[in-house]
Amino acid sequence: MRVDIGNALDEVATPGIPEDALDRLDSRVADAHERIAEGRAAHEHGYESLNLPETVDTGAIREAVEPFQGSESIINVGIGGSALGSATLSSALESDVDAYYLDNVDPEWIERLLEEIDLSSTAVNVVSRSGTTAETLSNFLVVQQAMEDEGVDWAERTWVTTGESGNLRDLADKHDLPSLKVPDGVPGRFSVLSTVGLASAALQGHDIDAIVEGARDAERSLSGSLYDSPAYAYGAIAHALDIRGAGVNAMMPYSESLETFAEWYAQLWAESLGKDGLGQTPVRALGATDQHSQLQLYRAGPHDKMVTFVQVADRDDVAIPETDLEGLSYLGGSSLGELIDAEFEATEASLAAADVPNVRIEIDRVDEYNLGNLLYNMKAATVMAGELYGIDTYVQPAVEWGKKAARGLLGGGDFEEADAVAEKNVFEIE
């Protein structure tokens, strides 16, 4: 992964970073790198995520999914960090095995999905560290019932990915289900390179060792200077632009296969950095499509944004056939790949021409190795940004309030948060 920050400097953009500020930033990066290295060495909560290339046991993952080989599809039941990493790999890489993600509790959607899938040749992966996530457990109960209704032995077709103890662990023990352990010290949104993210990928036939290899090379590229470390450069620049006024960060890959990557990144960035009144708002975008949707705002709206491009250097191409349509002959003989590349370069330049800061992330190809590399680098970038903000990157305390309120509303105990729901301030217009 390469990072080009040329269009984030103040000679191009507003807000932008002066070159001398880069040097000051670099010394803060050096300190932060030291803190990160300490945290990793001590296996501290969260920092441990960056050790995954060493600690993950890909052999055990392959072994756990071995009984499910030959499945036509996989239903992954999990939400948030228990789904997005795996979904990112699945969306990016082609496979004959379809992977579905039950990451919402919309009844109409789930009913349609379960009707579409042949459950008799489907493997089920239930992912929840605590084993108590209401959405995940509810969905699993529904899937279990649907399998029973079709005469499918759900226990034959299910593995669980969970913590050392809890409901799901008990369930696995009781029914003798294969199970994978969620690693300690790794928050869900940092777990793509573990059992959480890799098991479904392994069953889809992807080379999970190449994913880890890419991550390991990213790990080796971390250093005490942003000038040498693409991951740290990205995290430091995004932070520096945020505090100079770019409170929004549009993640815009120029590849359909990376659409889910932008969602994964949005969770990682938002949930890690959004605290203490701080944090840049990630916006999921897609090139070239969003040129026809969001670009007007990015160029001509408030100067409160940066745009992060992810460009893929090499891909399979499709020729554009020749045409005698007037004014379009220039397209004939070109290719879709040339077109999307030209649109990327044009959009990047058009933002620079409008003084809008933007950063280019470039990867060689969308394959296992480069995905592992990209995902690890973005995790390290997030950790670096968290250090620079001075916040606790690895917690998400603000979501607890709503969990208690929902539980109270469903009769799962007495919570004062549930009472607040009834006191809503209503001002309705109809």
Add this chain to the structure above:
Amino acid sequence: MRVDIGNALDEVATPGIPEDALDRLDSRVADAHERIAEGRAAHEHGYESLNLPETVDTGAIREAVEPFQGSESIINVGIGGSALGSATLSSALESDVDAYYLDNVDPEWIERLLEEIDLSSTAVNVVSRSGTTAETLSNFLVVQQAMEDEGVDWAERTWVTTGESGNLRDLADKHDLPSLKVPDGVPGRFSVLSTVGLASAALQGHDIDAIVEGARDAERSLSGSLYDSPAYAYGAIAHALDIRGAGVNAMMPYSESLETFAEWYAQLWAESLGKDGLGQTPVRALGATDQHSQLQLYRAGPHDKMVTFVQVADRDDVAIPETDLEGLSYLGGSSLGELIDAEFEATEASLAAADVPNVRIEIDRVDEYNLGNLLYNMKAATVMAGELYGIDTYVQPAVEWGKKAARGLLGGGDFEEADAVAEKNVFEIE
């Protein structure tokens, strides 16, 4: 559609709107409503969009797609406003006919898609007002070639939706293709209730008259007061929150079927209002999924956001089976619908408890009538917001720069914008 602005008032939220400011806002809404009515009566560019419930000819649309009845799938070739309205309807409503949207020029993605689809039973709808949109025309040339390669007569399977003249109109005339006219005065992002948005829906078997009927009822609900008009209330409140500091607007429907609606809205809002250094940044979110991704940031990050919920009052439900799993018994006997509703109410209350402004939009069901109603209302809301900002809602001049640069890069003429691309400021870290 009902709008509840109770959680946008300053007694709840920061930023929030004082009740006396609502009255002042209401008099500006009255003036803007008058301006909008004048524009509509004079068929002015853009304002004409709000006349679509009267001007659209659903009979002609049904007639144009009649020759394609029996197709197993539809490939819609179009980008931005030529795709998003139609895609919103397609994602929201169930159909036996699959609709695909070629709204990007990623060669790997297009190649995979064309391999998956049985082209011999596929209808193709090419949508471009100008007939010169590079992405759309290139994709169409590729589809045409793919059909020829499989011995399918593309001319038998294609209709075009375009302006009165231009490349696509010429092509239609030459090959005697059925064609639909993009209405005058209706920018792409406002065109869902026209030939652009409804033709594919008609071929999918949806009741497009019910869609228009829902829009007509929304149209009738427009009045000179925000207290009587849900659409104007929403547009005015979003604008008022933006200028008080909520520069980000997260659109968060609690329904998987409305995920594409959030994308449609994001284009409408961003491209209409993002100009002159103004405009609120739309963020596409999804409930309940994004509670596990974005909620931490929304609650605990900077107070620069509002959240717009879309809640569906009535839907088919799925019971959650009873369980003996410890700590989860409260879920058994409940339903996924009750769970997602409880999560919605809990999230709404949790934002209010954190002083984050939020607005609830409620619709009765996800069906043709209510979608037409919702889409029209959001268009009217956008028009109202545009009046209050005092900008030209219907243009998108900032995207022209990049189009010229891309065209120049591809050898389609001399453009100084293309030269700027070569002068990019490079600062690469690897």
